[in-house]
Amino acid sequence: MDREKxxxxxxxxxxxxxxxxxxxxxxxxxxxxxxxxxxxxxxxDYLFVKEYEKELYEDRKFHSQEPNxxxxxxxxxxxxxxxxxxxxxxxISLEREFLKIRPMTREDLQNRITEILPTNTDFTRxxxxxxxxxxxxxxxxxxxxRAIGCYVPLIEYSLKKHGVDVPHxxxxxxxxxxxxxNETIVYATTHSLAEGSLFAKINLKEKEWQNPSDINTFLxxxxxxxxSGDPYSFESAMKTGINFxxxxxxxxxxxxxxxxxDQLALYFQCPIVNFYSLNETGPIAYSCPIDPDWMHIxxxxxxxxxxxxxxxxxxxxxxxxTGGRNPFLPLLRYKTGDWGRIKYGNCLCGEASPKVQLxxxxxxxxxxxxxGRRINPVDISRILRRQTNVLRHxxxxxxxxxxxxxxxxxxxxxKSWGEELKILFQNLLGESADILFDFDLPNDGKKxxxxxxxxxxxxx
Amino acid sequence: xxxxxxxxxxxxxxxxxxTDPNTLDLLALWNDALIRxxxxxxxxxxxxxxxxxxxxxxxxxxLHTVIIYIISDKEWEKDGFPTTRLMEFLIxxxxxxxxxxxxxxxxxxxxxxxxxLIRALFSALELLPDQEDKKYFEDRLRSIDTIExxxxxxxSKKAQERAKEILERMKRAEEEEAASKYNRE
Numbered sequence: 001m002d003r004e005k006x007x008x009x010x011x012x013x014x015x016x017x018x019x020x021x022x023x024x025x026x027x028x029x030x031x032x033x034x035x036x037x038x039x040x041x042x043x044x045d046y047l048f049v050k051e052y053e054k055e056l057y058e059d060r061k062f063h064s065q066e067p068n069x070x071x072x073x074x075x076x077x078x079x080x081x082x083x084x085x086x087x088x089x090x091x092i093s094l095e096r097e098f099l100k101i102r103p104m105t106r107e108d109l110q111n112r113i114t115e116i117l118p119t120n121t122d123f124t125r126x127x128x129x130x131x132x133x134x135x136x137x138x139x140x141x142x143x144x145x146r147a148i149g150c151y152v153p154l155i156e157y158s159l160k161k162h163g164v165d166v167p168h169x170x171x172x173x174x175x176x177x178x179x180x181x182n183e184t185i186v187y188a189t190t191h192s193l194a195e196g197s198l199f200a201k202i203n204l205k206e207k208e209w210q211n212p213s214d215i216n217t218f219l220x221x222x223x224x225x226x227x228s229g230d231p232y233s234f235e236s237a238m239k240t241g242i243n244f245x246x247x248x249x250x251x252x253x254x255x256x257x258x259x260x261x262d263q264l265a266l267y268f269q270c271p272i273v274n275f276y277s278l279n280e281t282g283p284i285a286y287s288c289p290i291d292p293d294w295m296h297i298x299x300x301x302x303x304x305x306x307x308x309x310x311x312x313x314x315x316x317x318x319x320x321x322t323g324g325r326n327p328f329l330p331l332l333r334y335k336t337g338d339w340g341r342i343k344y345g346n347c348l349c350g351e352a353s354p355k356v357q358l359x360x361x362x363x364x365x366x367x368x369x370x371x372g373r374r375i376n377p378v379d380i381s382r383i384l385r386r387q388t389n390v391l392r393h394x395x396x397x398x399x400x401x402x403x404x405x406x407x408x409x410x411x412x413x414x415k416s417w418g419e420e421l422k423i424l425f426q427n428l429l430g431e432s433a434d435i436l437f438d439f440d441l442p443n444d445g446k447k448x449x450x451x452x453x454x455x456x457x458x459x460x
Numbered sequence: 461x462x463x464x465x466x467x468x469x470x471x472x473x474x475x476x477x478x479t480d481p482n483t484l485d486l487l488a489l490w491n492d493a494l495i496r497x498x499x500x501x502x503x504x505x506x507x508x509x510x511x512x513x514x515x516x517x518x519x520x521x522x523l524h525t526v527i528i529y530i531i532s533d534k535e536w537e538k539d540g541f542p543t544t545r546l547m548e549f550l551i552x553x554x555x556x557x558x559x560x561x562x563x564x565x566x567x568x569x570x571x572x573x574x575x576x577l578i579r580a581l582f583s584a585l586e587l588l589p590d591q592e593d594k595k596y597f598e599d600r601l602r603s604i605d606t607i608e609x610x611x612x613x614x615x616s617k618k619a620q621e622r623a624k625e626i627l628e629r630m631k632r633a634e635e636e637e638a639a640s641k642y643n644r645e
Contacts, residue, residue: 076570083616092563093566113630119616127639148640175642191642252645
């Protein structure tokens with residue numbers, strides 16, 4: 001075990017944390033770990049997040065239709081450090097004309113990221129966590145360990161609201177993130193912000209384990225308080241017969257359909273916390289423990305608006321976010337692409353923040369390879385994300401079993417690049433896969449369906 | 461003079477609800493403000509200079525009223541200042557400032573802008589706030605100087621190398637430099 005790397009990637013690591021982590025990593029039932037990543041939290045980050053946590057619990061009446069003074073101050077702070085902010089805020093009285101600020105779009109994040117980034121950006125601490133890319137044009141959202149560290153109190157707050165406490169002790173496993181992908185990073189770590197409690201990310205694919213039965217044994221042995229993942233992973237866990245019962249399931253990334261939620265609750269016999277979080281924004285809302293159709297706005301440093309198609313505030317419309325804590329991605333009226341409705345006022349669950357109902361969420365979709373095995377679209381995004389030339393993609397599985405990859409690229413594809421791409425897709429879908437590449441996908445900002453499987457009827 | 465925070469607070473208390481640049485007679489207001497320093501009514505030397513450069517731009521007019529409000533405070537009488545320097549500031553520097561930050565109410569609502577405004581005025585009048593030496597005063601003004609910062613913003617926008625570097629770094633950083641978090645999106 002590369003002791004030094006673990007200490008480097010988790011700067012606040014203590015000897016007893018490491019010993020505990022070592023036991024988890026060296027378990028004979030453990031998966032084939034393929035990465036070492038830590039939380040990268042420094043002493044200063046730790047203090048920042050703890051202060052953030054305190055405010056998160058204390059300040060719950062933070063949100064109204066108008067942006068509060070904290071948000072206005074935050075925007076002002078960026079006016080002279082980000083060219084994008086400067087341009088958008090020119091001749092606008094922030095207090096009286098907030099609604100005149102032209103919203104930020106996904107295209108802005110992809111094409112104008114260098115103007116959005118504050119000029120005093122110190123890249124040395126920039127991290128990029130891969131987005132699942134299952135629901136739209138993937139955005140490589142640069143982030144800061146400190147902002148990622150804030151996920152710990154944010155997620156734990158949502159669990160607490162569902163009656164689940166996560167003890168902070170180095171000899172317990174706080175959570176395990178499960179996924180079901182052809183290829184992904186698999187690691188175990190300790191979280192400094194949870195006083196050294198353990199955390200792991202595992203892949204349910206059998207090839208990632210010494211023996212298929214090890215998945216269950218490992219979960220029982222490590223005994224995590226909660227399992228995190230997307231509905232697709234939870235469904236796979238249920239279907240592969242995982243019988244470990246955590247204290248909660250923490251579901252994110254994709255729309256959690258009512259019937260799946262009910263099945264999961266029945267199967268795992270625990271609360272299901274649905275979480276609304278985007279790579280660009282970080283956590284936004286968690287499902288109300290009383291009425292899971294609605295989700296409470298979670299962080300108190302964002303401002304949410306609902307804008308109709310004319311861009312006017314409405315009860316029902318597109319979810320637009322301002323603020324956040326990611327220094328590399330300040331959001332100014334960012335149009336998430338998700339639609340919902342909002343309700344203000346106290347809730348019976350005791351939460352004072354407004355609640356939002358997602359109308360057209362991010363529906364999961366899957367494909368099959370030439371042998372009929374399920375392919376997670378994350379694996380497709382993963383291949384394309386690595387191609388610096390690709391701006392936008394669309395993947396279609398045709399009824400006749402062939403595949404179409406529509407791409408929009410910076411430069412026309414060279415021969416070697418096209419060949420490389422073909423090999424990567426053949427590795428995923430099968431050597432005999434009939435794949436057609438088309439490079440004429442327009443990059444005009446108009447919405448497209450990124451993943452289409454003509455064999456699946458989404459309406460059913 | 462008092463400490464900077466005294467003047468920042470004063471700017472924050474600017475009665476903007478009583479200020480309508482459409483109806484205010486700036487020359488009359490300046491006349492009233494200057495009497496205390498020049499002991500002259502309708503001071504022809506300064507006012508005629510000001511008259512020829514009075515702005516039609518509402519934003520700059522608003523900023524004039526803020527300056528009038530700042531110096532209509534007893535504190536200024538103690539130390540005094542040469543009125544010609546004030547005129548220089550009004551005629552050359554103030555339009556530049558008005559152009560860089562609009563609407564003028566931003567100079568009131570944003571504490572940092574208020575501080576910049578008062579420091580720019582002090583600098584033009586060659587005054588120092590209490591508790592500060594010249595070096596600190598100048599460093600601080602430079603660090604919050606809007607015009608300087610806009611220049612940096614424009615330069616960084618032009619710097620395509622920076623863009624390339626950021627994008628490359630982001631691609632490289634993915635996964636290899638990820639930080640562990642409890643979930644994914």
